[in-house]
Amino acid sequence: MRESAAERHKRLLELVRKRGSARVSDLAGLLGVSPVTVRRDVEALAGEGRLDRVHGSVSWPQGRGQGWEPWRGQAPGQGGAERRAGGGELVLGLLAPSATYYFAEVIRGAHEAAAQAGARLVLRISDYRPEEDRSRAEGLLAAGAEGLLIAPGWRGPKDPAEHGDWLTELPVPTVLLERGAAPGSALDGLDRVVSDHRHGVLLAVRHLVGLGHGAPLLVARADSPTALAVRSGYVDALDALGLRAPREAIDSVSAEQRPEDFEAAVRALHTAVASGQATAAVVHNDVDAIQMVQRLAELGVRVPQDLALIAYDDEVAALADTPLTAVAPPKRAVGRQAARLLVERLTAGPDADEPRRHLSLLPRLRVRASCGADQRTP
Known part of the structure; x- marks a missing residue:
């Protein structure tokens, strides 16, 4: 038996x-x-x-x-959080690829939830080096982390398979942050909390079409899981709305790191607008969108008069000369919900047998001037 x-x-x-x-x-x-x-x-x-x-x-x-039995006299089902009161502070470990831009809000949300639970959050940064994720996670365990929140530093579509198996071998409860997994894979059996980027892109495309535009162009990076999700979400959005892309997605890059390639992306977008191929675009991410709007103005393309534009991420979109309409993933809520889930796992009784959870949180569309909504609606 x-x-x-x-x-x-x-x-x-x-x-x-x-x-x-x-x-x-x-x-x-x-x-x-x-x-x-x-x-x-x-x-x-x-x-x-x-x-x-x-x-x-x-x-x-x-x-x-030797005869002490601390469990005597406790009510059945008493939570681990209460029993921990005299047993020291609960420590959560968080591994993120960055502490700035997108993940700053995720980290902030996790810290808020940890503080509310009376737990301490320990942070380590991988700087988008997936080959170093495992050692940094082990460092968190060595620092006393009793459960882990992990956003691996994956960049490309092959990274989960090449740099992800170790996650399933961790000896403590683990929650994935803003990262998915292939259906049926071992990683797919982990708890995770993510933003539903497909829904976010659908919000943007549907809004632009509702303003009278045809299918918008997609201008996007391909250097992170979020960027890849935006790209696949764009295809799904067009299918859902019965639309056809005006042309292939335009590859965007960092203007600081690869200025020539960034200029090529701007020129491709300019050509599409000047030729009448497209009157609207969805751009990932905010920084790229702001810099593209500035460069397009120099080339004679005005936003929103000539091009209705929606950015994706909503980190700095509202600060542009022409405030950018943007899709806002629920970054802080992702961090909060993930930390709460981890605390729940850690404080459950020894016989708890709760199923794993995949939480998908919906982004919101924040309408501003760059989509021209005020010019096209009563």
Whole structure:
């Protein structure tokens, strides 16, 4: 008969009580289970105050006799958050590819939710180097993180397969942030919280069509999961509305890093407008959109008179000379919901068996001057 979690916890506690302290790796061998299982058991028992934990080892709570049983007298189902009150601060680890622009708001939301739960958030940045994600996550664990929020530094479509398998081997509860996974893959079994970028692009395309334009052009990068989601969302939006793209998407790049390629993108958009091929465009991201509007003006194309434009991200769109209508992913809400989900996992009782969750939050469209809505609607 398969041993229950409660029976395994009892054996684990007895081993630690007799030894005073033990390494997690040693306990795995003594109990005949995997290190991952032992680590999860230790997290649950430490959260209840039954054990004292430091990274890699556990000890019998100081000041308690051998007959001490901290679980006695507790109401059935009492939450881990309450039991943790005298057992130290809950520590959450957050790995993000950047602490600026898009992810600044995600981090802020996670920090708010952690603070509300009485937990501490520890942050590490990968700088979009997916090959370094694993070591940085291990650094968070070494710093005492008991659960992880991870936005891998993926850039291209092959990165999840090449740099993602390690995520499923983590010994603590883990929630993916703003990252999806291939259906049926091991990564697809993790908790995750994401913005629904397909819905966001649909909002933009539908708004422009409602203003009397044909299918808008897409000008987008291809250097991040968000950019790739915007591109695929554009195709889906056109299909949903029965539209055909006026031409292939225009590849956008950073004007600072690749000025010649950025100029080529601006020229392609200018040609499409001058030839009558398109009267509207969706541009990812805000910074590119602002710089394109400035350059187009120098070439004689006015926004919104000659080109209705909607940016994607809404980080700095409102600050443009002509404030840009923009799709706003719920970045701060993503961070909040992910941190709340992680805290829930960490403070659930040892016998909790809740299903994994995929939370998809809907972006909003913030209408400003660049789409020309005030010129086309009563």
